[in-house]
Amino acid sequence: MSGHLLHNLLLFGRILRGLGLDVNPGRMMDLVSALDYIEIGNKSDFFYAARTLLVHEREDLELFDEAFDLFWRKPAGSWSVEWQGLVRRRRSNKPIITNPPLKEPPPPENDTDSNSKDMMTVIEVTQTYSTREVLRHKDFAQMSVEESEAVKDLMVHLRWKISERRTRRRRPGKGEMLDLRRTLRRSLRAGGEIFSWSYREPKLKPRPLVIIADISGSMERYTRVLLHFIYGMKAALTQRVEAFVFSTRLTRITRPLQIRDLDLALKNVGELVHDWAGGTRIGESLKYFNFEWGRRVLGHGAVVLIISDGWDRGDVELLDREMARLKRNCHRVIWLNPLLGAPDYEPLTRGIRAALPHIDNFLPVHNLASLEDLVNRLADLN
Amino acid sequence: MNFSSIDSLQSALRERNYIAERGLATSLYLALKLKRPLFLEGEAGVGKTEVAKVMASLLETELIRLQCYEGLDVHHAVYEWNYTRQMMHIRLVEARGEKATEAELFGPEFLLRRPLLQAIEQSKEKPPVLLIDELDRSDEEFEAFLLEVLSDFQITIPEIGTIKTPNPPMVVITSNRTREVHDALKRRCLYYWIDYPSFEKELEIVHARLPQAPEKLAKQVTGFIQELRQMDLYKLPGVAETLDWTTALVALDQQALDPVIIDETLGAVLKYQDDVDKIKGDQTRLILDRVNAGVD
Numbered sequence: 001m002s003g004h005l006l007h008n009l010l011l012f013g014r015i016l017r018g019l020g021l022d023v024n025p026g027r028m029m030d031l032v033s034a035l036d037y038i039e040i041g042n043k044s045d046f047f048y049a050a051r052t053l054l055v056h057e058r059e060d061l062e063l064f065d066e067a068f069d070l071f072w073r074k075p076a077g078s079w080s081v082e083w084q085g086l087v088r089r090r091r092s093n094k095p096i097i098t099n100p101p102l103k104e105p106p107p108p109e110n111d112t113d114s115n116s117k118d119m120m121t122v123i124e125v126t127q128t129y130s131t132r133e134v135l136r137h138k139d140f141a142q143m144s145v146e147e148s149e150a151v152k153d154l155m156v157h158l159r160w161k162i163s164e165r166r167t168r169r170r171r172p173g174k175g176e177m178l179d180l181r182r183t184l185r186r187s188l189r190a191g192g193e194i195f196s197w198s199y200r201e202p203k204l205k206p207r208p209l210v211i212i213a214d215i216s217g218s219m220e221r222y223t224r225v226l227l228h229f230i231y232g233m234k235a236a237l238t239q240r241v242e243a244f245v246f247s248t249r250l251t252r253i254t255r256p257l258q259i260r261d262l263d264l265a266l267k268n269v270g271e272l273v274h275d276w277a278g279g280t281r282i283g284e285s286l287k288y289f290n291f292e293w294g295r296r297v298l299g300h301g302a303v304v305l306i307i308s309d310g311w312d313r314g315d316v317e318l319l320d321r322e323m324a325r326l327k328r329n330c331h332r333v334i335w336l337n338p339l340l341g342a343p344d345y346e347p348l349t350r351g352i353r354a355a356l357p358h359i360d361n362f363l364p365v366h367n368l369a370s371l372e373d374l375v376n377r378l379a380d381l382n
Numbered sequence: 383m384n385f386s387s388i389d390s391l392q393s394a395l396r397e398r399n400y401i402a403e404r405g406l407a408t409s410l411y412l413a414l415k416l417k418r419p420l421f422l423e424g425e426a427g428v429g430k431t432e433v434a435k436v437m438a439s440l441l442e443t444e445l446i447r448l449q450c451y452e453g454l455d456v457h458h459a460v461y462e463w464n465y466t467r468q469m470m471h472i473r474l475v476e477a478r479g480e481k482a483t484e485a486e487l488f489g490p491e492f493l494l495r496r497p498l499l500q501a502i503e504q505s506k507e508k509p510p511v512l513l514i515d516e517l518d519r520s521d522e523e524f525e526a527f528l529l530e531v532l533s534d535f536q537i538t539i540p541e542i543g544t545i546k547t548p549n550p551p552m553v554v555i556t557s558n559r560t561r562e563v564h565d566a567l568k569r570r571c572l573y574y575w576i577d578y579p580s581f582e583k584e585l586e587i588v589h590a591r592l593p594q595a596p597e598k599l600a601k602q603v604t605g606f607i608q609e610l611r612q613m614d615l616y617k618l619p620g621v622a623e624t625l626d627w628t629t630a631l632v633a634l635d636q637q638a639l640d641p642v643i644i645d646e647t648l649g650a651v652l653k654y655q656d657d658v659d660k661i662k663g664d665q666t667r668l669i670l671d672r673v674n675a676g677v678d
Contacts, residue, residue, distance in 0.1 A: 022565065030416060037415040038388065038408070045388055048408035056568040058423060058559075058575045168453025169521065180465040181457070192472040192482060291616060299560050300452070300521075321656070325616075 005040070006032070012071050016054060019063055023054050043072070136368040139341055141221035151368055152228045158371060160236040162209055163381040165301040165331070166202035175201025206239040207301050207331060207381070212289060214308030215273065216247035216280035222338050222366075223277075226307055227266055229371060231257055242297045245269075246285035247278035252293070282312045282351055283319035290325050301331040303381065307365060309339050312351030319351055323358035332381055334361045336374070341366030385411065391440075399590040400429075400436040401583060409574040410437065419532055419553035421568055424576035426558055427620020433576075434513035434554040441552070444510040448497035450520035456527065460537055462494045488541035499537055505547035511554065518557040522564070529567050579621060581608050587621060588628055595628050602639040603628050605673035607651065615657045626650050639673075641666050 009031065016023045031053045038045045047068055055064050135151050143151065172179060182198035211230050215223050234241040234257050243253045256268035270276075298304070304326065312319060327333050335355065339345045341364040347356060356362065361377065364370040385391040391414075392407040402410070410433070413420040422430045438445035448459060468487050475482040495503065501512040514528070531537065532553065536546030555571060557563055579587065585604045588595060595603075607624045619627075627650045636643055644666045652658045661669075 022569070024569070027569070030418070034412050034416060037412065044404060045408055048405040049412055051405065052409040052412060052572045052574055056421065056565070056571070056573040061575060167521070168451070169455065169523065170453065181463070184463075184465045184468060188484065188487070192469075192476065295558075295560050296562065325656075 008071075012050075012067075013054070015071065016064065016067060019067060021055065021060050021064065022057070027053055047072075136372070138368075139366045140225045140338065141366070143225075148225055151225065154368060155229055155232050155371065158232065158236070158375050160233050160375060161379045162206050162237065162239065162303060163379055164204040164206050167205045167300075169203045170200040171203045172198060173201030175199050177201070205300075206237070207303050208240040208242070208297070208299075209233070209237060209305065210297055210302050210330070211241070211243045211305045211307065212250075212286070213243070213245045214247065214280060214282070214306075215245045215276055216311070217277045218280065218309055218311045219307075219338070220277045226365070227269065228262070231262055231265060234258075240297075242293075244289060244293070245273055246282070247275045248281050248284075249275060250285040250288045250292075251275075279313050280308075280311055280351075281314035282308060282310070282355075283314045283316070283322055286322040286326060287318060290322055290329070294326070294329055298326075298329045303332045303334065303378070304330045305334050305336060306355075307336045307338075308351075309337055310335075310347065310349050310352035310355065312349070312354075316350045316354045320354040320358075323355045327358040327360075332360045333358060334363060334374075334377070335359045336363050336365035338364065338366040340364035341370060385414065387411075394440055395436060396590075398436050398439055400432060401579070401587045401590060402433075403577075403579075403583070406433070406574055406576065409572050413554075413572050414552060416572075417550055419555055419571040421555045421557070421563075421571035421573050422576060423557050423559055423573070425578070425618065425620055427622030428576045428578060429621055430556040430576055431513065431515055434511050434515075434556075437552060437554065438511040441511065443508055444504065445513060446497050446501045446504070446510050446551070447513045447515060449515050450517050450524070452519060452521050454520045454524050458496055459524065459527075460496050460498045460531075461539060462496065463488065464492045464494050468492050484541075490542065493539070493542070498531055499545065501551045502535055502537055502545055502547050505535070505549050505551045509547075509549045509551045512551040514553065514555045516558060517555050517563055517567075518559060518561045525564055525567055529564075529570065532567075532570055578611055578618070581605065584608065584621060584624060588624060591625055592628050592632065595632050596637050598638045599631060599636060600628060602670075602673055603631065605676055606639065606644070606669060609669045609672060610651065610661070613661075615652065615660070616654045617652070617657060619651045623651050639670060641670060644670065 010028065013023050013028045013031075031050055034049045034053060035046075038049050040046055050068065051061070051064055055061055135147060135154065138147065138151075140148065140151070170177060172182060177200040179198040179200045183194060183196075186196070186198065187194040211233070213223075213226055213230060219226075230243050234243060234254075241254070243257055244250050245253055251273045253269045253272060256272055257265050259265040259268065323333075337347075337352070340347075340362065347353065347362070363374060363377070365374065385394065388404070388407050388411045391411050392402055392404065395402045395407065395410075409420055412418070420433075422433060424430055434447070435445055471487065471492070472482045497512070501510055504510050517525070517528075520528075534546070535550045536544055538544045553571075578584075581604060584607070585600060588600045588604055592600070603624060607619050607627070611618050627647065630647050630650045631639075631643070634643070634647070645662050648658055648662060648666075652661060
């Protein structure tokens with residue numbers, strides 16, 4: 001192979017990486033050896049060979065096609081302008097990682113002398129206790145900035161756990177399935193005489209969780225706190241947690257939430273979502289979810305959390321139909337509604353009325369106490 | 383059979399009535415040459431499984447199929463000891479007044495060979511095509527195990543030893559994307575997304591597979607299915623549905639489509655009641671009109 005071609009290949013690989021494709025040196029080597037088997041003069045074969053080796057996600061195919069077109073087919077002159085366009089369209093769900101901001105130094109100690117320090121601690125503890133009690137029951141929407149910061153800190157301590165389901169995988173235990181393998185192994189030690197039977201039982205695994213949160217205008221006062229709550233759940237749970245937000249359309253935010261730094265994660269979510277505080281089209285959004293994502297994320301007995309106040313401006317019949325479809329495809333549908341916290345609230349909006357028959361649990365999510373209640377519910381879904 | 387170029391592979395596939403896009407032929411060709419597994423994704427019914435079958439027939443070798451499901455474990459994917467036979471053996475030997483040794487109990491004649499072990503053993507003679515079907519149905523535990531097997535094509539059975547092969551089988555993995563398969567596994571493979579075929583390609587497939595179908599019917603069915611794929615349906619029909627539907631219509635002696643027969647046989651095409659309700663009746667007529675305008 002000519003040095004020129006090799007050089008271009010490597011450059012192309014670097015460019016693909018820059019666009020967010022998962023191209024590693026190993027794959028580039030594969031491509032180089034693949035060139036022994038195809039006619040390099042045949043552009044279409046070269047294109048397909050590069051594509052089958054360098055791409056392994058359907059979502060990346062389109063981006064690859066354009067990059068290939070630009071890199072190998074266009075004369076160099078027209079490059080830079082189109083290139084800018086491509087870079088702007090880079091895989092948007094790939095998190096943009098910058099260095100986490102340095103932690104601010106802790107606030108200086110109060111200038112009290114050491115004698116009164118013990119006293120102070122005692123008072124602080126009781127204060128924290130009572131403020132915490134107040135905070136627990138205060139509606140997220142009515143909190144001051146400081147209060148909502150405090151409540152976010154408290155949220156970190158919620159012990160999320162989702163009840164388990166019996167998988168089809170089995171392990172030795174007390175179940176009803178005979179374990180011939182172990183029975184025979186043990187009998188061999190006794191010279192082939194079977195003294196006791198071994199059994200197998202289903203292995204338990206936590207259920208996957210899917211969160212679909214409403215970020216439309218009417219939910220705005222809750223959105224920030226709820227995003228923290230979603231982030232906290234995702235970080236705390238070991239099983240798969242998929243997160244989506246919607247107002248007029250649905251956006252998957254699972255990837256940006258995977259970052260360890262909470263502020264950066266939320267910033268990335270912010271950049272990904274284009275319809276913050278817009279109108280609400282629950283029906284359309286759920287339909288999009290069912291059609292595009294349902295089959296991919298609802299397997300293995302998933303639990304679905306929908307967070308919304310149910311103010312829907314879309315098609316109510318559609319909402320009814322899509323809720324029914326969603327219900328059929330998962331283990332449990334839990335609807336969290338911040339308005340449910342108000343004592344005089346009745347679920348009368350058209351959206352909620354359409355959705356209610358398909359909901360397993362209809363719960364409030366307006367304060368910390370309601371989240372604690374949710375923790376207990378999720379741990380015991382039987 | 384050895385292929386010298388992508389062209390020869392593509393036309394050999396065509397001779398066996400498998401109409402492959404150039405891209406798929408390239409992936410298959412490279413999978414053979416680079417001895418790498420091929421990972422096929424695509425909607426249901428676009429012919430993913432068929433690829434492995436036709437490759438086996440093309441290479442004049444055996445097809446070994448591992449159907450994945452949740453909880454699939456080593457004992458069903460690789461090997462298992464035949465415990466009932468072992469117990470019988472113990473009793474028989476006892477009846478002769480002797481004692482069975484472990485070495486004879488765990489010998490090859492008591493070994494049940496499951497698909498992965500079969501594939502590796504047979505590869506020593508003539509590498510088969512190993513189809514790992516619907517990998518997305520298995521769980522993460524199995525995926526991790528598979529990754530190991532695919533990286534060095536050897537299997538260790540504690541009682542017997544390590545079984546390996548210098549010539550790996552041709553591996554075809556399929557997934558319907560009901561779950562995201564781990565990146566590490568996909569990275570080991572060549573990747574190809576099988577799309578729905580164009581009208582011309584699909585008609586070619588119908589001709590190749592069902593030569594007895596009347597020309598007009600074949601065109602209408604293909605056109606109708608192509609129209610359906612543009613619609614807002616929960617489950618779009620695949621090529622499998624096109625072939626099923628054509629077969630059904632041929633069995634009913636239909637020479638051409640008409641609205642009544644479409645509504646009566648729509649169950650062969652659409653698999654969700656919501657979708658059937660949406661298309662049946664008025665829509666059927668509208669789509670058929672559009673199709674006929676294109677066909678004539």
